[in-house]
Amino acid sequence: MKISSIYLFLIVIAFSSKAQQNQLQPFSPSGAEMERAYSQAGQLDSALRKVAVNNEIIPFWNADGHSFWYKRNLADRNWEFIYADITESVHKPAFDHTRVATIANKFFDKVQEATKLKFDRLIFGNSGTLLTLKLNGKWLEINLDDYSFKQAKDTSFVNYDPRKPLQRKRSRWEGTPSRFLSPDGKNVLSLKAGNLFVTDTESKAETQLTTDGTEKRPYAEFSWSPDSKNVVGYLVNPKKIDSVYYVLSAVTGTTRGQLKSHEYAQPGDVFTSYEPFIFNITTKKIIKVDTEQIDFFEPQPLHWRNNDNRYYLYEKVDRGHQRFRVIEVDVQTGKTRNIIDEKAKTFIYEDRIYTRYLPKTNEVIWTSEQDGYRHIYLVNTLTGKQFQVTKGDFVVRDIDSVDVEKREIWFTASGVNKKEDPYFLHQYRVNFNGKNTIALNLEQGNHRVVFSPDRNYYVDTYSQINVAPVTVVKRTADAKSIMELERGTTTGFTEAGLKLPEVFVAKGRDAKTDIWGVVWQPSKMDNSKTYPVIEYIYAGPQDSFVPKNFTPYSEMQSLAELGFIVVQMDGMGTANRSKAFHDVCWKNLADAGFPDRILWIKAMAQKYPNADISRVGIYGTSAGGQNSTGALLFHPEFYKAAVSACGCHDNRIDKQWWNEQWMGYPVGPHYDEQSNITNAAKLQGDLFLIVGEADENVPPESTYRLADALIKANKDFELLSIPGMGHSDGGAYGRRRKRDFFVKHLLHAEPPKRNVVIN
Missing domain, CATH: 2.120.10.30 (TolB, C-terminal domain)
Structure with a gap:
């Protein structure tokens, strides 16, 4: 059998890379070297925070529509305002910042530096020569030709704010507010003891429309037809959402812990249901809509045909996220017809569904992944x-x-x-x-x-x-x-001694799909040494997470400076690729893309021989906390140490809306099988758990129950509970403890001793 030259070349490269790794020695710093590394990392962090980055230039347009201003970041955390006029090809500092600071400080009686000016409103007029400022309710007008100024009146012009979307995406949890007054103003609805009444606004005559409603099971959620002849409403079967609890243990000025609670729906919980009816105001006829009751989300807005009050459309997402419909209702008969009826064997990503109704042309714009990619x-x-x-x-x-x-x-x-x-x-x-x-x-x-x-x-x-x-x-x-x-330029970062992150791509578990990630290396890496690898993980299926904008410095680089190679990648099961790529997460959150991640790190080590993949750590927060613990439970042959902050360690404990989207409904045995708590006895390696006692996103008991299971399994681990902290990676203290943990367990070195007082 003849071996191709390319294949032979790859074999040679692999063997030479392995041989090169065998010649390198592990980076094993002394206590003094470790102290120095922490100090240098802190100094680099301080220096780089002063380098200007303009990743997000936000233009605030003036009334003329062709000029705008924006804020430009400068070095040392300063900034200046820039004025641009497209038609005049003008692009310049908006004003003399020192003179404006002097005037504004005197007028507003507030001291501000010229390179750090802040105003509530900033408006340009008269081709950029007239500046109007607002601060603390006072208005100031400055003529930029001669810097004369005077008090100004409140201005009605509002800068066009591009950060506000043209069409806000509404959540299906919002429901639709009831409209009690008819569009023509002739009738008004009211509720008494759960029943619906209509009152003529002129004669004040009142008519009872329903008799079977009660205060415990009332009629509610009303919408009028455009011609005011019909009302759409629902017989509601309310269900109370149960509460979760936590204790604030260290409230200043108290000697007792304070018990807090809030409503929190978990997977499998029962929701309020809505049975739709149509009420004809003239005939007082009641028609039950021929469709299932709504038992997931609140009733959604109604979309009426243009100049046709007989038909309306509404959206329905079935619980379990495997069916999405746009349903047409005939108000004369109550009969329904599915205009859109999408079904999926896995899931439909509800939050990414876009609909825009065009009643004049009887059309709707809709996004779907039915052909394998999200399209319009x-x-x-x-x-x-x-x-x-x-x-x-x-x-x-x-x-x-x-x-x-x-x-x-x-x-x-x-x-x-x-x-x-x-x-x-x-x-x-x-x-x-x-x-x-x-x-x-x-x-x-x-x-x-x-x-x-x-x-x-x-x-x-x-x-x-x-x-x-x-x-x-x-x-x-x-x-x-x-x-x-x-x-922009990278000069300020490289001159400070920073090594910029590098993009790396490797094949996933199918040997075909590209997995994209980033590698951060120590800026002062010794090429004769090997360094442990630490992965930052967040495998939440709701998005992709590897940074794509200019990010020369981050926590990952700061961690790398202590003597690690830090990596991040988006494995299968995350969003923004094909439907098949995303579907890997379905009823399978424990997978977390690990088969792709492990292959990616192994391939990375072939290109970067200084990476020691016999010492691999991993850390993450929230879903990443679940993932990082899962690495030690399900892949201990590869991952050796993990830091997990506020993890949702059992998807039955975490929030309903997120977990049912990916793990499905009803709650089945796969929830238990993939639980970190259920699998706690499988722990190998070194684990550090961090939790805020006041976490209202992921209940703290998720971490405490994992700790309980680990204790019962006689496993060693570390636990940091931070009083008063919410959903977090532990804040500055937690991040410092995370670094110390990896230094101990991957570098086998001692971090600085902070409890020693030096006289």
């Missing part, structure tokens, strides 16, 4: 016919807006450009018919776009984790760059 669909609400607007092996990440007149959809996607990181965000617009797709940015990197109020221009900032950001103004019509605002 246009649905005819009369026929139910679906048209797929976007297609391909990429993910529609968000819909920015819909131009109904031009029949265009503006959206963000990742994975379109096959030669770059598939998580990088780019912005596009496309016609309803799927034609004329326009890419608003092509530069390699992760893009964030902010449009002008009239959407004729947009500010585009793009970067990569180790490539400094660039911010440009572009014209929407042709996506052409017309003004560069900022161009």
Whole structure:
């Protein structure tokens, strides 16, 4: 059998890499060296925090629509305001900061440094020559031509704030507020002892519409038809959400712990249900809607046909997240018809469903993963016919807006450009018919776009984790760059001695799919030494988590400076790739992508021979706390030490909405089988648990029950409970203890002794 030259080359590389690793010696610092490493890491941390980064340039547009201001970060944690005018190609400091500081400090009677000015409102007028400021309820107007100033009146102009979305995504938990007054103002609804009454606003005549309601099982959640002839309401079967508890043990000025509680739904809990009815105000006829009761989420908004008061649409998500419907109701008969009826063998990611109703054309824009990737669909609400607007092996990440007149959809996607990181965000617009797709940015990197109020221009900032950001103004019509605002640099970081993080890609468990991650190495790494590997993990299926924007310095790098190679990657089971990639998490949170992660780290060690994968640690918070403990329970042959903060160690203890989305409903034996608590006796390696006693996100008993199971299994572990702290990684103290733990158990060195008083 003939061996190909490429295969032979790979074998040689693998053996030479292994041989090189065998020649290296483990980094094993003395106590003095470790003290020095902590000191140097702290100094580097302080120095790098002073280097300016402009990852997010937010333009605040002025009334003219073509000029704006933004805040530019400067070194030493200072900043300045920049004024830009697109039509004049002007880009300059907005004013003399020293003179404005002098005037403002005198007028507002508040001392501020010129390089750290803060105002409640800042508005430019008259081509940037008139500055209006608001602080603490007072208004100041400054003429920037001569810096004369006077008190100003309250201004009605509001800067366009690009941080506020054009269409806020509502949560299905919100429900729909009842409307008691009819649209024509002629009738008003009221409730008495759980029953529905209607009163004529002119004659004051009152009519009782229902008789079977009670205070314990009332009618509620009312919506009027546009013509005021019908009311849609629900017979409600309320269910109380049980509470969870915690004790504040160290409240200042007290000698007793304080018991706190709050409502907290857990997987399998029973929810309030809603049975829909239609009430005809004229005939007083009551029609029961021919559909199942709503027993998951509250009733959703009704969408009526344009100029047709006979039919309305509403959305229904079945509990278990395996069916999503848009249902049409005939108010004359109560009959229903499914306009959209999506079913999944695994899950439908409810929070990523986008719907936009277009009543004038009887259409709805909807996103679905039915073809294996999240894409946009246009649905005819009369026929139910679906048209797929976007297609391909990429993910529609968000819909920015819909131009109904031009029949265009503006959206963000990742994975379109096959030669770059598939998580990088780019912005596009496309016609309803799927034609004329326009890419608003092509530069390699992760893009964030902010449009002008009239959407004729947009500010585009793009970067990569180790490539400094660039911010440009572009014209929407042709996506052409017309003004560069900022161009960052890595110089300040490299001159301070920092080693920038590096992107690494390796194949996952199927030997086909790319797993993307990042490697952080000590800035002063000795190439003759090997260093333990620490993985930062968060495998929550709700998103992907490896940073994509310029992030030259982070906690991962700070930890690396002590003598570790720190890594992070997004394994299978996380979001923002294909549906199949995501589905790995289904009823399988204990998997946490570990088969991919372990292969990735092994491949990383081939490229980075200084990585010692016989000493691998892992840490994480919340779902990452669950994951990091799981590493020692289910993969102890690879992971040797773990730090787990506020972990959801049993998915039955954690919040209902998150866990049922991924683990399914009803609660089955797989919940127990994958529980860290159930599997506590399998612990191998060194484990450090951190929990805040006042955690209202993941109940503290999740960690305490794990500790109880470990004690009963006679296992050694460390536990840090922080009085008064909520959902957290332990704060500064917890992070310091985490570092010390890894230094002890992976470097086998002693961290600085902080309880020793030096005279």
